[in-house]
Amino acid sequence: MSGSIKEIARIAKVSRGTVDRALNDRPGVNYDVAQRIKKIAEDMGYRPNVVAKALASHRRTTVIGVIINSEGNEFFNDVLAGIDAARQEYFDFGIKVEVIKMKGYNPKEQLEKIAILRNKGIDALAITPVSDPEVRDTLNEMIHSDIPVVCFNLDLAGVDYVAYVGCDYFKSGQTMGGMIGYVTGGQAQVGIITCLSVLEGAQKRVEGCRQVLKEAYPGCEIVQVLEAGDDEAVSYQMAMKMLSEHKEIDTLCFIAGGVIGGLQAVCELGLENSLRVFTFDLTPGAVEGLKKGIIRSTICQQPFEQGYQSIKTLFEVLLNDHYPETDHIYTELNVKIKYNI
Amino acid sequence: MSGSIKEIARIAKVSRGTVDRALNDRPGVNYDVAQRIKKIAEDMGYRPNVVAKALASHRRTTVIGVIINSEGNEFFNDVLAGIDAARQEYFDFGIKVEVIKMKGYNPKEQLEKIAILRNKGIDALAITPVSDPEVRDTLNEMIHSDIPVVCFNLDLAGVDYVAYVGCDYFKSGQTMGGMIGYVTGGQAQVGIITCLSVLEGAQKRVEGCRQVLKEAYPGCEIVQVLEAGDDEAVSYQMAMKMLSEHKEIDTLCFIAGGVIGGLQAVCELGLENSLRVFTFDLTPGAVEGLKKGIIRSTICQQPFEQGYQSIKTLFEVLLNDHYPETDHIYTELNVKIKYNI
DNA sequence: ATGAAAGCGCTAACAT
């Protein structure tokens, strides 16, 4: 078992202060002495005691900032619950979590939120990044001034983050394709309602779905793809439009939000028993649709874990200097049907 | 913000030692004084600092014993991984985790393992309990001598445990029924290979499946149910027997282990493309079957979480005196198909 | 029954 700083000090015949400085690469210690100390620590398999560490550095309180696109999107309820669970768990470690919520995907607005947190002086940041070069550059700037960043739920290419914590969107699309094939027996006329085409994730889902249908279920044809931008009202309109204009559509997919609005259209058109509906995530609207049998399946991405692991990952970096093995921490994709909600 | 023991001591005009004694119901403190101290703590919303607590009580190391039926059952690999993750996480809190593995479901053997751990002197126990009255009584005896117990993966009625951590078996069976309905279009002749009828969980799965097929997919008929007792060789034989004797069976379900053996029989009979196979859990055999397209879906119960949460739950009880809200901590049931493994 | 003090393993401010 690992031994303590005290023991290393005894063996190296130096003080505990020096050992602490050496092992944590703090300034003010002779290079050779530091090497010797590190060697000893290495040899005895020394692992610092996280608990003692946390208690000692308890005077300065460390702040993890969170920026999350959760307003008006019920999917994020569970993500927030995960963040809060981690917050409680790490409170006694002297870690505070400061959450700023925002609505939609406006880069300007997000840059403002980032600025607010920077001015307050955070030690790490977890963010659902808007796909925008300026956001990317700002995040990289923070990272280079030693503020580790985790992107969650949404990935953003080019950011030098500790990790992306979220689902594999392409794979989730493939999974939807697989479920469509199962439920329809391989014969379907498919309509898709997606959100903003700006969101790369949504695009990938459509692509993943398209690929599986093409390769494994050629009898399933994608008739139309419409955008509804995560908005219930627009989703309602788009579903109305699509289902009125394309009577042949017997299978409807929602790539993101707008499930409640869309289902309303389905019901008003009297298609709730014939149309096969597929969705993502387990929002209240999806739960209701599943229970009623309108939605055949929904594909979940572990929202609670996305929130929880984002904070946990940053905690490990801050307190333990421990980086995850990979910078893509994929949450599981899980199919839910009526019976396993 | 919670305040500290020091602050309470100052307000109550007593020493920190007395406050500690009062708040932890330790002997040797005047009743009235204790009440006064508790009142003050209550009023200021005092929450003890877990980190400091752990560090202070670090001299006595606390041991969590684990007895797990993992030998020869690959399902438990992930459960063990979860236990190990928790072990590492709580190591610095002065918690040791001692795991004893066993094979099969022999009550005698399990009672022996329990005795071993008791003699070593554990502070808490996590166990996959064998369904047996003597096991039940022994566990209750431990609980009454203040050793909290968590049952995981397998529930055992009548045990006064902190919690059962595992899946809802009936629901998992229903979910399989739902998937059978989806994939077969509601027309199927179903054969079921289950494990020991002793295992209540397996029984419940069969019942859940039967219920859904009966109510929602009456065109699906259960032709035969055979026992294979989680053994690959027996499973092979049973599958052979079933599929040879009942040529009408076009849908095969594995309720527990024995997937590899069973699939071998399927392949040898040349049924790998026609037969619809359904399984539980994501064992290596199931993964292979899914990839090859023989298995249509498998239903998972979060094995990692079962291990991790069992230890975490006991940790909270031991260190924080915090009991879970409910004594049935159900892990999620998740459907996996070829595309979301 | 209560208080005083040492100490858990580590950090950080202050000496030298």
Next chain:
DNA sequence: ATGTTAGCGCTTTCAT
């Protein structure tokens, strides 16, 4: 550059 010391919040031993 290195050593010394005073904590972090709590537990526990030893006095009283």
